[in-house]
Amino acid sequence: MSGLKKRSVSLAGHATSVALEPEFWAVLDRIAAERGLSQAGLMVQIDKERGRRPLASACRLLALDWVARPRPGAD
Structure with a gap:
């Protein structure tokens, strides 16, 4: 990774x-677009839902969860 x-x-x-x-x-930008949020809006949402987890960790976990999620039409 870079x-x-x-x-x-x-x-x-x-x-x-x-x-x-x-x-x-890049993944977080795709999530924000899918949810109709700005980058900042997504970060606010992540911050509200992360509990005591560090923000960077919460961002990475959301991204991993999103890429692992099944997509309609993908086999």
Whole structure:
């Protein structure tokens, strides 16, 4: 995998950044598009649902879950 890429985001009024591999960002961008969200909107959603898990870990797990999910028409 390539090196980490950082993206800045505002969560609950606080600026933070998340560093992930470009491959994970590509999947997260597809998830955001599928859900009709901006990149920032998806990050807010992940933040609300992650519990005590680190944000970067929650992002990676969401991406892995999404790519493993069966797609209609895919055999």
